[in-house]
Amino acid sequence: MTLLVLILIPLAGALVVGLSPERQAKWIALAWTSLALGAAIFAAFMFDWANPGVIQFSPKNHASGDLTPLLPLVPSLGISISLGADSVSMFLILLTTLLGPLCVLGSFTAITERVKTFYVWLLILQAAMTGVFAARDLILFYVCFEFTLAPMFVLISLYGSTNRRYAAIKFFLYTFTGSMIALAGLVYVAWVYSTIHNGAWSFDIADMQHAALTMSRTEQTWVLFALLAGFAVKVPLFPVHTWLPLAHTEAPTAGSVLLAGVLLKLGTYGIFRFVLPFVPLAVAEYASLIAIISIIGILYAGFICWVQTDVKKLVAYSSVSHLGFCVLGLVALNMVGGAGSVMYMINHGLSTGALFFCIGMMYERYHTRSMNEVGGLARRMPVWSFFMVFFTMASVGLPGLNGFVGEFMALLGTFQSGARTIGAGGTHGPLGPWFAAVAATGMIVAAMYLLYMVGRVVFGPLKEPDHHHAHETLPADLNAREITVLAPLAVLCVVLGVYPSPMLRALEAPVATTIAAAREASSRMAPVPMDSGHAEVALIHDGEASR
Amino acid sequence: MIDTALFAQAAFPELMGGITLYHYLFVSAAMFGLGVIGFLARRNLIIMFLCTELMFQGAGIALIAFSRYWMNATGQVFVIFVLTIAAAEAALALGLVVYLFRRRHTLDAQAWAELSG
Amino acid sequence: MISVMQTIPATLASHAPAAAGAAHAPTAPGDSSAIWLILIPLLPLVSSILCGIYRAWGVTSKLPGYTTVLALAVSFIVTLTGYLSFGGAGVQIVHGFQWLNISWGEAHGQSLTANFSLYIDSLTWLWMLFVTGLATLIALYSTEYMSEDQKNGGYARYFSFFSLFVFAMSCLVMGDNLLLLYLGWEGVGLCSYLLIGYYYTKPAAVAAAKKAFIVNRIGDLGLALGMMLAFVEFGSLEFSEIFARVAEIQATVAAGGHVSWQIEAIPLLLMVGAFGKSAQLPLYVWLPDAMEGPTPVSALIHAATMVTAGVYLIARFLPLFALNPTSLAIVAWVGGLTALLAATIGMSQFDIKRVMAYSTVSQLGYMFLGLGVLTATGAAYHVFTHAFFKATLFLSCGAVMHGFAGQLDLRKLSGLRKLKGWGIVTLAMLVGCLCLAGFPFTSGFFSKDMILAEAFVTQGPGYQALGILALITAGMTAYYSFRVFFRVFCGPVEFHPSDDHHGDSEEEHEAHEDAEGHHGFHPHAPGWAINLVLMVLIVGSLAAAIPYFVDKENHGWVGGLVHDSTAGHLVLPTVAHGAEDAAHGAEAVAHGEGFWSDPHKWMYYVSGTIGFIGIGLAWLIHMTRRTEAATAPIADGLKNAMRPVSTWCERKWYVDEFYDIIFRYPLKILSHLFYLLDQLLVDGLVNFAGAVPRMLGRSLRPSQNGLLQSYAVGMGGGVAVILFIVWILL
Missing domain, CATH: 1.20.5 (Single alpha-helices involved in coiled-coils or other helix-helix interfaces)
Structure with a gap:
C-alpha cells in the first residue's frame, strides 16, 4: 500500500492545488510535497533493510507485512499496477520526494504567473517519477517513464526563458523518439515471454527477465540497442545529448533541478533495471563499446563546459560529463562499479540539483546567467557564495563530500574490471585500467571547468549588470527560505560523503543480483590470464564465479 | 418454424407487389448521389448540410431494404439509431451554422479556410 | 563505531629497536585507551566549524583566531603526549568509523574497506609533531597578521580554512588507508585553493588558486590511479594489509624472485601525486604563484607542511619504491633537477616572497633527491629542519610585508635592521637564511649534508653527477638567501611602501592610501604575537640541529623514527641479486673507514665551504658599493653581462608560457x-x-x-x- 500512497499523494495534491485559489497554491503544494516526503521517510522505516535486495512492498513478496495490492489493468495481457521496491528504488524514491518540497520552496518567488498550473504539473511530475522507480510492471514503468515528459514539457514551454518553445519541443520529441524504440525492445521481450508460455502474457519485470534470458545472443544484441536508444538519450550519453543543455538552459529552476536530479536518472535506472539483467550476453559483448562512448562523453562534454559563458549551460554540460561516470560504473560489471554508479545517481541529484538552485537564485537577482555580466559575487552574496563553492566542490568530487564516493567507486570498478589486471582485488570484467586511466582525466577536466565557473562567478572583482534592478522582494544575499532550500542538500552532501557505508551495504544485494548474469557472461568471454604469478589468484576467482 | 431464407425470398414480392430490392437500392443510390453532387457543388453551409442528410437517408434506405430482404432486424435498428443521432447532430450542426453565420455574416464555406496550408 | 586499538606485530615492529620496545610498553590489542588520539584531527575540525559559525554570526573580535590557536595547541599537546606514550612502540591503529565499505565475496581482496581510522607509527609522529606545533605558532602569528580583516569577516573565514587545513593534513598523515590519505591529500588541496584565493577580489589570487588546484589535480590523478592499482594488486587499501603484502614480496625478492610489473608500476603512479603536491618538475609551477595567499598561509601550507606531503607519501611507501629501482632514480633525478632549476630562478627574482617560494621548491627537490638515494632519514630530517627555518623566513617576510603595506620588492627596501622595532625580524631572517644556506652547525647544514653525502655514496644512474649538481645548488641557495638578507636588512635605510596592498576590503585600501606615498608613510613594527612567534621559531630553527646528535646509532632522532616506521625495512632487487647483503635500513651501503672514503665526513667541510662561498658572493655582489635600495652596481653589471641567461632566469625559464x-x-x-x-x-x-x-x-x-x-x-x-x-x- 505504501508505494501506491506515495504515488497518490502528489496526484491528490495536484487535484487540491488545482481546486485551490491562485494565491494559496504554493503553500498547498508545499504541504502536499512535504506530506509525500514524510510518507517516503515512513516507507524507508518500513523497508526491511536486512534484505535490501528483495523486492518489498510488493504483492509478490509475502515476507513483508505491508503489501501493495496488485491491481490488474488488462488481465488478458497480464498488465497490472504492480509496485515494489528494492533498496535502489527506495533511494531514488527518497531522492525524488526530497527534491519535491525543495523545488516548490525554491519556486516561491521565481514563479509569479500561472502559479497554480505550475504547481499542479510539478506535483504530477513527482507522481510520475515516483511511479517509474516503484513500478514492477513493465507497462506501468513505461507509462510513468513517458508521462514524465508531459509535465516537463509544460514546465519548460510555459515557464522557461526566451527560447523555451524550441527547447520544450526538442526535449519532448528527442526523448520520446528514443523511448519508442526502447518500447519496441521491451515489447519484443514480452513477446518472447508469450511464445514460451503458449500465448500467455506477462509484463511483470521478474517474469520478463526470465524470458529475456532465453534469448539468443543476436536477439539480445538487438534488444540491447533498442533499450539503449531509449535510455542513452535520457541519460544522456554522447552523442545523443544535445537536447539536455538546451532544455536545462531554458527550463525554470525547479524544472532544471528535477531534470538533472531525477529525470536523467531514469536513463541510468533503466540501464540498471533492464539492460544489465535482461541482456547479459550482449552487455558483456558491448560493454567496452558503451564504456568508450561514456568516456568520450566525459571528456568531450567536460571540455565544452570549459568554454561556456552561460553558467546554467555549463552545469548542464557537466551533467553529461558526470553521467558518463555513472554509465561507466554500470558496465564495469562488478560490485564496486555498480554500487558506485547507484551512489553517483543519488549524489549527482543532490549536488547538481543544488547547483541549479544556486544558479536560479542568482538569476532571480540579476536576470542573467552570463559570466560576462556577473562576477565576483562573493562580496555581494557571501552566503550564496558559500553554497556555490560547497556544491561545486561536491561536484568536483572532493573526498569527504558525496560526489567523491560515486566517482571514485565507479572509477575503481572500471579499473578492477578486466582480465589482464587480476590481482587480489581484481574482478573479471570487460574494462580495465586503461579505461579508468582515461576516464580519470575527467577529474582534471571537471576541476578545470568548475573552478573556471567559480573563479568567474564567485571570485574576482565584483561585476553586476548595468541594467541590474534588484528583485523587489529579495534581499542582496539569500533569505531564510532560500537557505532552507539549500541547507538540507548541503547536509546530505556531507553525510553521504562521510558516512556512505550503510548505503553501500544496502546496495550490495541488489547490485549483485543485477550484474550477476552479465558478469558471468563476461568472465566466460575473458581469457584466464597466463601470468604464472597469479595462478593462485585465478583459482580464487574461479571459485568465486562458481559460487 | 418457417425457414427465414425461404420466407424472405418468397415474401418480398408478395407484400410489395412489383417492387423489388433493386428499386429500393436505386432510390437509395439516387439520393446518395444527389447528396454528393449537392455537397460538392454548393457552397452554402446549410445546403451542404442538407446534402449530407440526404446521403444519410440514402444509406438508411439501403439498410432498411437489405434488412427486409434478409429478414434481419439489425439493419432497421441501426437506422433508428442513425435517425436519432442524425436528429441530435442536425440540431448541433444547425446551431453551429447559425453561430458561424453570426461571426461572418455569410454562409459561404470558403469563409472558413484559415487552417488551409 | 567501536573503537579498538591494536598493535600490529608486522615485520616493521620486529625491526623496532628493542630498547624502545622496552621503554614504551607495547599496548595490547583491544586496548582502547588511545581513543583520545582521535582528538588530533578532531580538534582542528571542531575549530574550523566554530570559526565558520563565527563567520555566520559576524563575529569581528579576535575570537576565531584564539579559538584556532587553542584548538591547535591542544592538538599539539595531544600529539606530544601521544608520542611520549607510544612513540617508537610499533603501530597504533585507532579505529574510527566506517567510511566506504562494500564487499562482493568472502575471500581476501573481495571487499573495499576504507575507514576513518588512524595508523600511527613513528613516521606519523614525526610529521604530526611539527605539523601541529608549527600550525599553532603560525595561527598565533596570524591572529595579529590578519587583524586588518576582522571587520569584513575575512578573519573568521581565514581561521576556518586554516583549521580545516590542519584537519586535512592530519588525515593525510594519520590515515590508516590510502583513501583517507587521499581525502587528506585533496582536502589540503582544497584549503590551499581557498587560502591562496583568500583575497578573492584580486584576479591574480583567483588565477593562482585555480592553477594550484588544477595542477595538483594532475598529480592527484596519478595518486588515484596508483591507489587503484595498489588495491587491485594488494586487495586492500589499508596500510597494515598493504605492508604485510609488501613484506611478502620483499621476502620473495630477497630469495631471488622477481617483482611483477604491476607492482613496479605502483610507485611510478604514486610519485606523480607526490610531484604535484610537493611542487616538483614538471608540476612545480603552481607553488610560486601560490604566494598570492596571505603570508602565514605560505609559511604553513606552502613551505612547512602541505608541500612535504609528497615526501611523506614516498617515505611511507619507500619499501615499494625500493622494489623498483627505476622509480627511485626518477625521484632522485627529478628532485635534483628541480632543486637546480628552482635555485636558478630564485637567484634572479626581486619579490622576496617569490625567492622564498622558489627556495621551497628547491629544498623540496633536495628532499626528493634524498628519497631517491634512499636516505629517507635525510629527507625526513630535511623536511623537519626546513619546516622550521622556512616558516621563520616566510614569517619574517610576512612581518616586512605587514609593516610596509605589502612591499615585497627587494629593490625598494633596504637597511631594515637599523629601524626601531625590527630587531627580532632581522634576527629571524638571519637565522633562517643561515639555516637555508647550510651555514655550519645550523640545522639546515646537517640535514642537507645527509642528503648530499648519500647522493655520492649510493649506487644509481648518474648519482655522482647528481651529487655535484646538488652541491652547486647548495652554493646557489646560500647566494640567493643572503642576497635577500643583505639587500633588505643591510645597507642604507630606505623603504617605499607598495601601492597594491594585500587587503581585500576597499575601505581598508582607501584608509591606507592616505598614509601611502613617501611623506606620510610610517612602517608599523610587528606586535607581540608576531615577535613572540618569531622568537620561538628562531629557537626552533636552531634547536632543530639537536636531534642530529640524539640517538646517533640511527643517524639522529629523526633517523630513529624513520627506522622504526614502514620506511625502515627496504629490500632492493639489485642488492638481493648482487653480492652485497646489506638490505636493511635506509643507509644500505656500508661506509668506509678513511676520511675521503666516507662522504659523511668530508661533506661537512665541502658543503660548509660552498655555503661560505655563496654567502661571500652575495655580500660582494649586493653589499659592496651599494648606495641605495634599487642599485647594486656589481649585481646590475653581472646581470647585464649574463644577459640571455639572467633574463631567462628572471622570466622563470618561460615554463609557464x-x-x-x-x-x-x-x-x-x-x-x-x-x-x-x-x-x-x-x-x-x-x-x-x-x-x-x-x-x-x-x-x-x-x-x-x-x-x-x-x-x-x-x-x-x-x-x-x-x-x-x-x-x-x-
Whole structure:
C-alpha cells in the first residue's frame, strides 16, 4: 500500500492545488510535497533493510507485512499496477520526494504567473517519477517513464526563458523518439515471454527477465540497442545529448533541478533495471563499446563546459560529463562499479540539483546567467557564495563530500574490471585500467571547468549588470527560505560523503543480483590470464564465479 | 418454424407487389448521389448540410431494404439509431451554422479556410 | 563505531629497536585507551566549524583566531603526549568509523574497506609533531597578521580554512588507508585553493588558486590511479594489509624472485601525486604563484607542511619504491633537477616572497633527491629542519610585508635592521637564511649534508653527477638567501611602501592610501604575537640541529623514527641479486673507514665551504658599493653581462608560457572546436532528422486548401481507390 500512497499523494495534491485559489497554491503544494516526503521517510522505516535486495512492498513478496495490492489493468495481457521496491528504488524514491518540497520552496518567488498550473504539473511530475522507480510492471514503468515528459514539457514551454518553445519541443520529441524504440525492445521481450508460455502474457519485470534470458545472443544484441536508444538519450550519453543543455538552459529552476536530479536518472535506472539483467550476453559483448562512448562523453562534454559563458549551460554540460561516470560504473560489471554508479545517481541529484538552485537564485537577482555580466559575487552574496563553492566542490568530487564516493567507486570498478589486471582485488570484467586511466582525466577536466565557473562567478572583482534592478522582494544575499532550500542538500552532501557505508551495504544485494548474469557472461568471454604469478589468484576467482 | 431464407425470398414480392430490392437500392443510390453532387457543388453551409442528410437517408434506405430482404432486424435498428443521432447532430450542426453565420455574416464555406496550408 | 586499538606485530615492529620496545610498553590489542588520539584531527575540525559559525554570526573580535590557536595547541599537546606514550612502540591503529565499505565475496581482496581510522607509527609522529606545533605558532602569528580583516569577516573565514587545513593534513598523515590519505591529500588541496584565493577580489589570487588546484589535480590523478592499482594488486587499501603484502614480496625478492610489473608500476603512479603536491618538475609551477595567499598561509601550507606531503607519501611507501629501482632514480633525478632549476630562478627574482617560494621548491627537490638515494632519514630530517627555518623566513617576510603595506620588492627596501622595532625580524631572517644556506652547525647544514653525502655514496644512474649538481645548488641557495638578507636588512635605510596592498576590503585600501606615498608613510613594527612567534621559531630553527646528535646509532632522532616506521625495512632487487647483503635500513651501503672514503665526513667541510662561498658572493655582489635600495652596481653589471641567461632566469625559464602553448591554448582551442562541433554536427544531425518530416509536411501542405468540397473529393477519391484495389485483389 505504501508505494501506491506515495504515488497518490502528489496526484491528490495536484487535484487540491488545482481546486485551490491562485494565491494559496504554493503553500498547498508545499504541504502536499512535504506530506509525500514524510510518507517516503515512513516507507524507508518500513523497508526491511536486512534484505535490501528483495523486492518489498510488493504483492509478490509475502515476507513483508505491508503489501501493495496488485491491481490488474488488462488481465488478458497480464498488465497490472504492480509496485515494489528494492533498496535502489527506495533511494531514488527518497531522492525524488526530497527534491519535491525543495523545488516548490525554491519556486516561491521565481514563479509569479500561472502559479497554480505550475504547481499542479510539478506535483504530477513527482507522481510520475515516483511511479517509474516503484513500478514492477513493465507497462506501468513505461507509462510513468513517458508521462514524465508531459509535465516537463509544460514546465519548460510555459515557464522557461526566451527560447523555451524550441527547447520544450526538442526535449519532448528527442526523448520520446528514443523511448519508442526502447518500447519496441521491451515489447519484443514480452513477446518472447508469450511464445514460451503458449500465448500467455506477462509484463511483470521478474517474469520478463526470465524470458529475456532465453534469448539468443543476436536477439539480445538487438534488444540491447533498442533499450539503449531509449535510455542513452535520457541519460544522456554522447552523442545523443544535445537536447539536455538546451532544455536545462531554458527550463525554470525547479524544472532544471528535477531534470538533472531525477529525470536523467531514469536513463541510468533503466540501464540498471533492464539492460544489465535482461541482456547479459550482449552487455558483456558491448560493454567496452558503451564504456568508450561514456568516456568520450566525459571528456568531450567536460571540455565544452570549459568554454561556456552561460553558467546554467555549463552545469548542464557537466551533467553529461558526470553521467558518463555513472554509465561507466554500470558496465564495469562488478560490485564496486555498480554500487558506485547507484551512489553517483543519488549524489549527482543532490549536488547538481543544488547547483541549479544556486544558479536560479542568482538569476532571480540579476536576470542573467552570463559570466560576462556577473562576477565576483562573493562580496555581494557571501552566503550564496558559500553554497556555490560547497556544491561545486561536491561536484568536483572532493573526498569527504558525496560526489567523491560515486566517482571514485565507479572509477575503481572500471579499473578492477578486466582480465589482464587480476590481482587480489581484481574482478573479471570487460574494462580495465586503461579505461579508468582515461576516464580519470575527467577529474582534471571537471576541476578545470568548475573552478573556471567559480573563479568567474564567485571570485574576482565584483561585476553586476548595468541594467541590474534588484528583485523587489529579495534581499542582496539569500533569505531564510532560500537557505532552507539549500541547507538540507548541503547536509546530505556531507553525510553521504562521510558516512556512505550503510548505503553501500544496502546496495550490495541488489547490485549483485543485477550484474550477476552479465558478469558471468563476461568472465566466460575473458581469457584466464597466463601470468604464472597469479595462478593462485585465478583459482580464487574461479571459485568465486562458481559460487 | 418457417425457414427465414425461404420466407424472405418468397415474401418480398408478395407484400410489395412489383417492387423489388433493386428499386429500393436505386432510390437509395439516387439520393446518395444527389447528396454528393449537392455537397460538392454548393457552397452554402446549410445546403451542404442538407446534402449530407440526404446521403444519410440514402444509406438508411439501403439498410432498411437489405434488412427486409434478409429478414434481419439489425439493419432497421441501426437506422433508428442513425435517425436519432442524425436528429441530435442536425440540431448541433444547425446551431453551429447559425453561430458561424453570426461571426461572418455569410454562409459561404470558403469563409472558413484559415487552417488551409 | 567501536573503537579498538591494536598493535600490529608486522615485520616493521620486529625491526623496532628493542630498547624502545622496552621503554614504551607495547599496548595490547583491544586496548582502547588511545581513543583520545582521535582528538588530533578532531580538534582542528571542531575549530574550523566554530570559526565558520563565527563567520555566520559576524563575529569581528579576535575570537576565531584564539579559538584556532587553542584548538591547535591542544592538538599539539595531544600529539606530544601521544608520542611520549607510544612513540617508537610499533603501530597504533585507532579505529574510527566506517567510511566506504562494500564487499562482493568472502575471500581476501573481495571487499573495499576504507575507514576513518588512524595508523600511527613513528613516521606519523614525526610529521604530526611539527605539523601541529608549527600550525599553532603560525595561527598565533596570524591572529595579529590578519587583524586588518576582522571587520569584513575575512578573519573568521581565514581561521576556518586554516583549521580545516590542519584537519586535512592530519588525515593525510594519520590515515590508516590510502583513501583517507587521499581525502587528506585533496582536502589540503582544497584549503590551499581557498587560502591562496583568500583575497578573492584580486584576479591574480583567483588565477593562482585555480592553477594550484588544477595542477595538483594532475598529480592527484596519478595518486588515484596508483591507489587503484595498489588495491587491485594488494586487495586492500589499508596500510597494515598493504605492508604485510609488501613484506611478502620483499621476502620473495630477497630469495631471488622477481617483482611483477604491476607492482613496479605502483610507485611510478604514486610519485606523480607526490610531484604535484610537493611542487616538483614538471608540476612545480603552481607553488610560486601560490604566494598570492596571505603570508602565514605560505609559511604553513606552502613551505612547512602541505608541500612535504609528497615526501611523506614516498617515505611511507619507500619499501615499494625500493622494489623498483627505476622509480627511485626518477625521484632522485627529478628532485635534483628541480632543486637546480628552482635555485636558478630564485637567484634572479626581486619579490622576496617569490625567492622564498622558489627556495621551497628547491629544498623540496633536495628532499626528493634524498628519497631517491634512499636516505629517507635525510629527507625526513630535511623536511623537519626546513619546516622550521622556512616558516621563520616566510614569517619574517610576512612581518616586512605587514609593516610596509605589502612591499615585497627587494629593490625598494633596504637597511631594515637599523629601524626601531625590527630587531627580532632581522634576527629571524638571519637565522633562517643561515639555516637555508647550510651555514655550519645550523640545522639546515646537517640535514642537507645527509642528503648530499648519500647522493655520492649510493649506487644509481648518474648519482655522482647528481651529487655535484646538488652541491652547486647548495652554493646557489646560500647566494640567493643572503642576497635577500643583505639587500633588505643591510645597507642604507630606505623603504617605499607598495601601492597594491594585500587587503581585500576597499575601505581598508582607501584608509591606507592616505598614509601611502613617501611623506606620510610610517612602517608599523610587528606586535607581540608576531615577535613572540618569531622568537620561538628562531629557537626552533636552531634547536632543530639537536636531534642530529640524539640517538646517533640511527643517524639522529629523526633517523630513529624513520627506522622504526614502514620506511625502515627496504629490500632492493639489485642488492638481493648482487653480492652485497646489506638490505636493511635506509643507509644500505656500508661506509668506509678513511676520511675521503666516507662522504659523511668530508661533506661537512665541502658543503660548509660552498655555503661560505655563496654567502661571500652575495655580500660582494649586493653589499659592496651599494648606495641605495634599487642599485647594486656589481649585481646590475653581472646581470647585464649574463644577459640571455639572467633574463631567462628572471622570466622563470618561460615554463609557464611553455605550458600555456603546449597544453592550455591547444586544449582551449580543442574545447571551442568541440563546442562548435556539438552545435553544428552533433546537434545539426539531430535537427536534420527533425527537418525531414517538416520538409515532407511542407511539400504536402498546399493540398490542404481549406475547401470543404476538395476534401470531400479527396475522401471520395480515396474510397474509390480503395474499393478499386479491393476489387482488383478479389
